[in-house]
Structures are given as C-alpha cells and as structure tokens.
Amino acid sequence: MISFIRNENMKIYKRKRTWVMIAIVLLYVVLQIVNLKTAGSGATNDNWRAQLEQENVQFGKEATKTDALNIEIKQAEKHIVLNEYYLDKGIPPSTNGWSFAVSQVRNIIFAVSLISIIIAGEIVAAEFVSGTIKLLLTRSASRSKIYISKYAAAILFGLMLSVAGILTSILLGGFIFGFNGLADSYFYVKNQSVEEIPMLQALLAGYVLNIPFLLITITLAFMISAAFRSTTFSIVISLLVSLTGFIIAIAMDGWSWTKYFVFSHTDLTPYIYGNPSVDGVTLSFSLIFIGIHLAVMYLISYPIFVKRDVV
Amino acid sequence: MSLLQIRDLTKKIGNKVIVDQVTLNMDKGEILGLLGPNGAGKTSTIRMIVSLMSKSGGQVLINGTDAHANFEQTMKHVGVIVENPDFYKYLSGFDNLIHFSRMTPGVTEVRIQEVIALVGLEHSIGDKVGTYSLGMRQRLGLAIALVHKPSLLILDEPTNGLDPAGIRELRGHLTHLAQKEGVGILISSHLMSEMEIMCDRVAIMQKGKLINIYKISDMAADERTQVQFEVDRPDLAVQILQTLMSGDEITTDQRHIQVSITKAHIPEISRKLMEAGINVFGVHAVQKTLEDKFMEITGGEDH
Ligand SMILES: Nc1ncnc2c1ncn2[C@@H]1O[C@H](COP(=O)(O)OP(=O)(O)O)[C@@H](O)[C@H]1O
Ligand SMILES: [Mg+2]
Numbered sequence: 001m002i003s004f005i006r007n008e009n010m011k012i013y014k015r016k017r018t019w020v021m022i023a024i025v026l027l028y029v030v031l032q033i034v035n036l037k038t039a040g041s042g043a044t045n046d047n048w049r050a051q052l053e054q055e056n057v058q059f060g061k062e063a064t065k066t067d068a069l070n071i072e073i074k075q076a077e078k079h080i081v082l083n084e085y086y087l088d089k090g091i092p093p094s095t096n097g098w099s100f101a102v103s104q105v106r107n108i109i110f111a112v113s114l115i116s117i118i119i120a121g122e123i124v125a126a127e128f129v130s131g132t133i134k135l136l137l138t139r140s141a142s143r144s145k146i147y148i149s150k151y152a153a154a155i156l157f158g159l160m161l162s163v164a165g166i167l168t169s170i171l172l173g174g175f176i177f178g179f180n181g182l183a184d185s186y187f188y189v190k191n192q193s194v195e196e197i198p199m200l201q202a203l204l205a206g207y208v209l210n211i212p213f214l215l216i217t218i219t220l221a222f223m224i225s226a227a228f229r230s231t232t233f234s235i236v237i238s239l240l241v242s243l244t245g246f247i248i249a250i251a252m253d254g255w256s257w258t259k260y261f262v263f264s265h266t267d268l269t270p271y272i273y274g275n276p277s278v279d280g281v282t283l284s285f286s287l288i289f290i291g292i293h294l295a296v297m298y299l300i301s302y303p304i305f306v307k308r309d310v311v
Numbered sequence: 312m313s314l315l316q317i318r319d320l321t322k323k324i325g326n327k328v329i330v331d332q333v334t335l336n337m338d339k340g341e342i343l344g345l346l347g348p349n350g351a352g353k354t355s356t357i358r359m360i361v362s363l364m365s366k367s368g369g370q371v372l373i374n375g376t377d378a379h380a381n382f383e384q385t386m387k388h389v390g391v392i393v394e395n396p397d398f399y400k401y402l403s404g405f406d407n408l409i410h411f412s413r414m415t416p417g418v419t420e421v422r423i424q425e426v427i428a429l430v431g432l433e434h435s436i437g438d439k440v441g442t443y444s445l446g447m448r449q450r451l452g453l454a455i456a457l458v459h460k461p462s463l464l465i466l467d468e469p470t471n472g473l474d475p476a477g478i479r480e481l482r483g484h485l486t487h488l489a490q491k492e493g494v495g496i497l498i499s500s501h502l503m504s505e506m507e508i509m510c511d512r513v514a515i516m517q518k519g520k521l522i523n524i525y526k527i528s529d530m531a532a533d534e535r536t537q538v539q540f541e542v543d544r545p546d547l548a549v550q551i552l553q554t555l556m557s558g559d560e561i562t563t564d565q566r567h568i569q570v571s572i573t574k575a576h577i578p579e580i581s582r583k584l585m586e587a588g589i590n591v592f593g594v595h596a597v598q599k600t601l602e603d604k605f606m607e608i609t610g611g612e613d614h
Contacts, residue, residue: 003413010410015401131397135455138361138393139414140386310363 008153097174390456445472
C-alpha cells in the first residue's frame with residue numbers, strides 16, 4: 001500500500017504545476033502579512049487604548065446597521081466584548097507570529113481546499129485521459145487498492161499543504177511581528193464573557209476542527225473524478241459547490257435550516273469557542289452529518305470505479 | 312497445463328456481440344498471433360484477458376487459475392500493453408518504469424537496469440516521456456511489460472510506429488524470450504506479413520469470431536505448395552517430371568521449372584533430376600502466404 005501512495009505522490013510532486021499551486025498558498029500568507037503590516041496593526045503603540053475605543057464605536061455602528069447579517073452582528077458584538085476586556089485589564093492586544101497563524105488557519109485551509117480540488121479532480125480522471133489507466137489497472141493491484149491509495153494521496157496533499165501554510169504563517173509572521181507570544185493566552189468570547197486557552201492549543205484546534213471542510217471538498221472532487229472520468233467537470237463543479245457552500249454557510253449563519261446544510265458543519269471551532277450557531281446542534285450531530293456525506297460520495301464513486309469497463 | 316486458456320469468451324455491448332465465443336489455448340514458450348482487420352475484436356479480447364473489461368460469458372484461465380476471480384494473483388505473471396503505449400508524459404522514462412515496477416513486489420534495481428539495457432533505452436531513459444518518439448515508447452512499454460519477469464506477455468499491435476529494423480529487433484526479443492525463458496507471448500496485429508515472421512501459430516479473428524488457428528511451420532509441410540527448381544536444362548527437366556506427374560501441374564521458363572507438390576516430395580524429385588544429369592542450382596518453395604490463406608478463409612472481405 002505504501003508503494004502505491006508513493007507512486008501517487010511522485011505523480012503529484014513531480015509536476016511543476018503542483019509547485020505553482022503550493023506557491024499560491026504561500027503567497028496568500030505573504031499578502032495577509034503585508035496587509036496587516038500596512039494597516040499599522042501589530043505594533044503596540046502608546047495610544048492603544050484610544051485605538052480600541054475607536055474600534056468599538058465602529059463595531060457598535062456595524063452591529064446596529066439594519067441590513068447587517070447575523071454573523072456580522074455576532075462578530076461585532078464579540079469584538080466589543082473582547083476590546084472592553086483588554087481595556088479593563090490593561091492588556092494591550094498584540095499581534096505576533098503565533099496569534100497571526102491562529103487568525104489565519106481557517107482561511108489557509110479554505111485556500112488549500114480549493115487547490116486540493118484541482119489535485120483530487122485530476123487524480124483519477126487524468127489516468128483515463130492519458131490512457132495510463134490501462135497500465136495502472138493491469139499490474140496485479142486490485143482496483144480498490146488503486147482507488148484507496150489515490151484518495152489517501154489527495155487527502156495527504158491537503159493536510160500537508162495546510163500544515164505548510166500554517167508553518168509559513170508562524171515563521172513569516174514571526175519575522176515581521178516577532179515570535180513572542182507563544183506563552184500568551186488566546187482570548188475569545190463565549191456567552192458574552194472572555195475566556196482564554198493556551199496559544200498552541202488554539203492553533204492545533206483551529207487546524208483539526210477545520211479539516212472537515214478539506215475532507216468534504218476533496219472527497220467531492222475525487223468522487224466526480226473517479227465516477228465520471230472528467231477532470232474539467234470534476235474541478236469546475238467542485239470549485240463551484242465549495243465556494244458557494246462556504247459563502248452560504250457564512251451568509252446564512254444562524255438560520256435554522258442550516259442545521260441540514262453540510263457546509264454549516266465543516267468548521268467545528270464553534271464547539272470550543274462558543275455555541276454552535278443553530279440551537280440544538282451538537283458536535284456528534286455535526287460529525288455524523290459530515291460522515292453521511294462522505295459515505296454517500298464514497299458509495300457513488302467506488303462501485304463505478306471498481307466495476308466499469310476500461311475502454 | 313496450458314499457460315493461457317480461453318473458453319467461450321464473449322462480450323456483448325448493447326445488442327452487439329464484439330467478441331463471440333472465442334476459445335483458444337496457449338503454451339509456455341509459444342508465440343501466438345491474433346490476426347484480424349481493425350474492429351475484429353482483438354483489443355476487446357485482450358482487455359477481457361486482463362480484466363480491463365468484464366466478460367459477458369466464458370472463462371479466462373492463466374496457469375490454470377481464473378483470471379477474473381483471482382486478479383491480483385494471476386496478474387503477477389502477466390505483462391501487458393493494450394493499444395497505444397501511453398505513459399506519464401511529464402515523468403522521465405525511468406520514473407515511469409519505477410512507478411510500474413513498484414506495483415509488483417520483488418522487482419530489484421538490478422532487474423530495472425537489465426530491462427533498460429535490453430530494450431536499448433540507456434541513453435534516453437532519463438528524458439521526459441513527452442519527448443519520446445512512438446518507437447521509443449514501444450520500447451519503454453516492452454521494458455515495463457517485462458520488468459517483473461512475467462510468464463505471459465501480451466502485446467496489442469506492438470509493431471505500430473516501428474520501422475522494419477525495429478520490427479526485426481522486436482522479433483529478436485520475442486524469440487529470445489519464448490525460446491530461452493519460456494515466456495508465452497500473445498501479440499495482435501492487423502498486418503499478416505508481421506504475424507508470419509514473428510509467430511509460431513496464428514489465430515485469425517473476424518467480426519468477433521475466431522475463425523481459424525494455423526501453425527506457421529506446418530503450413531508448408533502438409534499442404535501442396537509451389538516449388539521452384541533452378542536448373543540448367545528446363546526442357547529436359549520437364550520431360551522427366553512428366554513421367555512423375557501430369558503435365559498441367561508443371562510450369563517452366565528459361566531457367567526454372569515450377570511444380571505443385573508437398574514438401575515431402577522435394578528430395579525425391581531433386582534426386583531424379585540429378586540422376587538424369589541435370590544440374591540443380593536451387594530449390595525454392597514459393598510458400599502459400601498467410602495472406603493468401605487469410606483471403607481464402609475470409610473470402611477477401613474487409614481486406
Ligand atoms: N465500448 C465499446 N462500445 C461499443 N462498441 C465497442 C466498444 N469497444 C469496442 N467496440 C466495438 O467492438 C469492435 C471490436 O473492437 P476492437 O476490439 O477494438 O477491435 P480490434 O482491436 O480488432 O481493432 C469494434 O467494432 C468496435 O467498434
Ligand atoms: Mg485494436
């Protein structure tokens with residue numbers, strides 16, 4: 001099995017295109033840093049109190065706008081509570097490599113997911129397009145083995161690239177904003193009050209709890225790739241679904257129907273940082289809901305791949 | 312036990328029968344040709360042998376084991392190239408070879424170098440396959456098909472893209488593999504002349520059916536063939552031969568006489584001519600070619 005995954009990795013990483021895509025993710029991190037730096041954030045200056053108070057006025061306006069989305073109101077309210085906490089306790093908020101990475105985890109995994117769609121959308125279909133499938137399926141390895149090793153390679157690509165993105169955030173963020181802060185706490189608002197967890201725990205949780213999004217998008221692209229043997233179809237459909245899913249989940253946050261919308265369950269961080277946006281939804285509900293989606297996609301593509309004639 | 316046994320192998324797609332109850336046996340060390348015009352069902356038959364395609368009926372046994380039921384086990388002993396030799400263009404020839412070598416346990420580094428040398432790709436194995444000519448891809452295909460030392464080698468139209476020298480070289484490889492290493496080789500082609508020089512036996516396919524199997528070496532021995540004798544006095548030779556057979560079977564020109572006889576008669580006739588003081592400079596069998604055979608059987612349809 002290991003040698004099959006090694007083969008798939010060789011085919012992924014020996015293509016220049018893959019490295020261009022990896023570079024895009026790293027470029028995204030760089031742009032975020034440039035963005036923050038030019039906005040003057042990061043440096044703790046003497047009048048941080050005045051700055052936070054001014055921010056709160058701004059957030060107050062946003063939260064009371066008539067056309068504000070649920071999530072905007074919620075975010076603004078949380079910011080206000082957090083800023084008031086900093087003012088109360090006299091803690092100047094600081095940005096460093098670590099806190100920068102924590103703030104970027106979700107975006108990095110989102111970006112990595114879109115890029116992984118291209119890899120996963122090609123990984124089976126491209127073998128049919130190039131004709132290499134005939135050799136691949138006549139080498140004393142069952143089709144199940146080929147299927148599983150390809151799926152594993154696609155998932156591994158996503159997981160590794162996410163880690164690479166996070167590490168880059170810590171390193172580059174650290175060079176620009178400093179590496180101090182690993183011992184600090186990560187503050188967040190839960191039930192109107194401020195709580196804290198160790199920075200490293202926040203980073204790890206951000207990574208692990210956003211993986212469902214990666215899994216769903218990669219599995220979708222992989223499923224279409226294996227079942228329909230078309231790279232374009234797979235990539236285009238998966239990108240569309242993932243992008244709109246991501247946006248709808250944000251825009252419709254808090255609406256009760258999103259209980260049955262899979263992209264409302266692909267970010268599990270609310271289960272530590274606060275309450276899930278729909279009442280009565282539990283972590284196990286989310287996990288089962290995701291599991292069902294993965295299983296259905298698997299059950300559609302696997303039998304087709306294993307049984308169909310290769311012509 | 313036969314190396315490859317095919318029994319009543321059938322493929323229906325919709326209501327079209329593209330392979331129709333094909334039955335054939337193949338032994339170790341044998342080179343068997345599958346000959347037929349385009350669309351005869353050669354590739355489909357090969358696809359079914361190696362489970363790329365499901366079968367609608369029949370059975371495929373490799374070394375006595377059902378090839379569809381025990382896919383992984385039987386395919387360890389099979390090397391196959393179906394239709395065009397397609398590889399990963401963005402990888403080097405070497406990486407392609409490594410890729411497929413890894414899929415069968417036990418292929419050593421030494422063996423990999425051995426097959427590279429065998430097919431003569433030492434100098435271009437590090438280049439990207441995208442830069443290879445069709446002939447080079449055929450060579451790489453042969454290397455990949457052979458690297459795990461299969462006992463059954465299946466090549467679908469392996470001479471496409473090869474020049475006459477390349478075909479001669481391929482024939483050399485195949486003969487060596489069959490005779491020295493006992494590999495059974497199944498090759499398909501739509502060109503009769505190639506089949507004739509490469510194969511021990513030829514199975515002729517047409518419209519999905521296997522219509523006949525011939526042993527190339529037998530063809531001349533037990534059938535009447537045109538045999539040409541090069542002599543110094545043809546007119547006298549004709550007279551002598553007329554005492555042995557009726558005149559209408561003999562044709563002649565200034566230096567040759569030609570008769571329709573079986574191979575077994577050649578020594579007797581040569582002796583009679585020499586006894587009569589006629590110098591025989593050469594005996595030449597004008598073999599009935601596979602092409603003639605094919606025309607006879609198929610009635611010249613399709614080709
Ligand atoms: N997937 C398919 N669907 C329908 N017909 C097919 C399919 N594959 C092959 N055929 C038909 O089966 C016949 C045999 O094709 P093939 O096995 O490729 O012949 P050959 O290799 O002898 O040229 C052809 O008439 C071809 O059109
Ligand atoms: Mg063919």
